[in-house]
Amino acid sequence: MKSIAELHQLFLKSSGACTDTRNIIEGSMFFALKGANFDGNQFAEQAIADGAKCAIVDDEKAWGDDSVIVVDDVLKTLQNLANYHRTYLNIPIIGITGTNGKTSTKELVNAVLCKGLNVCATKGNLNNHIGVPLTLLSMDEKIEVGVVEMGANHVGEIAELCAIAQPNCGIITNVGKAHIEGFGSFEGVKKAKSELYRFIESVNGTLFVNGENQHLKSMLDVGATIISYGSVGVDNVSCKEISNHPLLSFIAKVGEKDMRLSTHLIGAYNIENVLAAISIGMYFNIDVSDIKAAIELYVPSNNRSQLIKTATNQILLDAYNANPSSMALALANFIKLDHQNKVLVIGEMKELGESSIEEHQNIIDTIIKEDFSQVFLLGTSFSQVSCSDGSFAVFSTTLDLINYLKDHPIKDSFVFIKGSRSNKLEDVVKYL
Structure with a gap:
């Protein structure tokens, strides 16, 4: 059985990771995941025929030749390989979670950082125990910073995703009532989301925090650098003179300077998402004029506002x-x-x-x-x-x-x- 290090060498010579035979990329590694209604092991032969370099399976009875590699658990192998690759790349990883706004914030942060850096961000809603590993494995040696969205519907899930992605920067957009069936209560939501804070604190990383959100502030501990944003009075980035008719425009105060923004966003609730993106852009030394341009050019998609x-x-x-x-x-x-x-x-x-x-x-x-x-x-x-x-x-x-x-x-x-x-x-x- 091959070690993760050996699989990683194979991965570096491949064209990436795939989990769906309908989207096989020539020269990729196919991971035969299992679900409630499917068993990827049954599609190993099809994946190879469609151009995959090799297939990772956990059923010894699966079709096989030298292109098929048997492991104990395909999902765990995918996650371990992603973690190994993240360590190999050794780049800043920004973890983003929250009840609302995490995808919009991720898209805004990506737009801003792309103005000065090679960035890889979560595509679509690939923010779970499969999506996060795939996001990490989509990063190559040209990438300078990764932006990883993390979703959860039960306590412990964010901690698991952090163990895989090992973010050294993080942001919780907010906490609210969602997935109550899985979390049990609003306090359960806070406990689950705070797992990102706990991980960032454990590595002495950097947290971007809405300084006006008392729930988020109460979830903080010690051990991380805190960069705050919010309305006037918050040290790093704040805002004033809001207009929303219906597109959102406002003046962001960045340090001692004002940044007048006219966005394609709707709803004052998007202000905190924009301010977060500005804060992260400033942290990564993106020019203020480029930050402004990125935010004003960003147009929401995927049925979001x-x-x-x-x-x-x-x-x-x-x-x-x-x-x-x-x-x-x-x-x-x-x-x-x-x-x-x-x-x-x-x-x-x-x-x-x-x-x-x-x-x-x-x-x-x-x-x-x-x-x-x-x-x-x-x-x-x-x-x-x-x-x-x-x-x-x-x-x-x-x-x-x-x-x-x-x-x-x-x-x-x-x-x-x-x-x-x-x-x-x-x-x-x-x-x-």
Whole structure:
């Protein structure tokens, strides 16, 4: 059986790591992972036929020749190889986690750092026990800094990801109510996210902290350099004179200088993400003018706070994810925006456990106080809560909503769409 060092030598001569035979890269190493409904060992032969240099399997009965390497556990081998490669590269790794905003912050940090450095950042949502190793293995010797997003839905997961990626810089964007089923409570969320702080502190690294967030400040210990950002009064980077109509613009105070920013972002809640990116850019000596340019050129994608104009409506699409914290912030922002005909399309929130009905009722209680032209609710969770005047339309599935919109078109409106990823509310856009 080959050692991790030997596998790493093979990896350096390959074109990278693959885990899906549908996306085999010529000359890559195929890792035969197993899941609830599949066994990658069964696809080793296909991977080699499609051009993989070798296949890493953990079933001795799998098809094999000299191109197949048997290990005890493919997933563990993938993680150990990624950790070995991270040590081999010996570059700064920035770990990013948080309840909300971690992907937006990651994208902004990547945009900023790319102005002066060779950067590799997590692609899409590859932020779990498989995605993090793949992100690390996508880095080559030209990369000067890595930006690694870390997601979690249970206590201990961030610690595991830190053990693999070994970040020496870190940021928790915020902590809020999400994945309560896995974390057990809000305190469980804080405990889980603070695992990043504990790791960075253990290596005497650097933490970027929203100095106004009391939850984050209470989670800090000692042993790390702290760089803070927030509103006026925070030492490193702060902001003032905020405008949000609907695109966000504000003045960031960087040291003693002002940076006027006009972004393609929507919602004041994005300010902390921008300030974090500025702080990290300054730490890595990116020129202030390049930081400004990177942030102003950044356009959100992947169904995250996208402003879309159709032939008949304006749409704010934020359908990548939803939890009580992000939903409250997004609704508060949309309520403040001026438009004569504002329409809501709200999908249910997932993984809330016993608090699900309460949290969905909170959304209803917020909406009912406002003067929206129409409100469409999606998912069984909303059918279990109380709406006093019965004026909201509730649909079981996205398809049901689409069929309704076909017969009852919406025109001349500003439509806000938000819900959990599983709702696939982005499919509604073409019918607006």
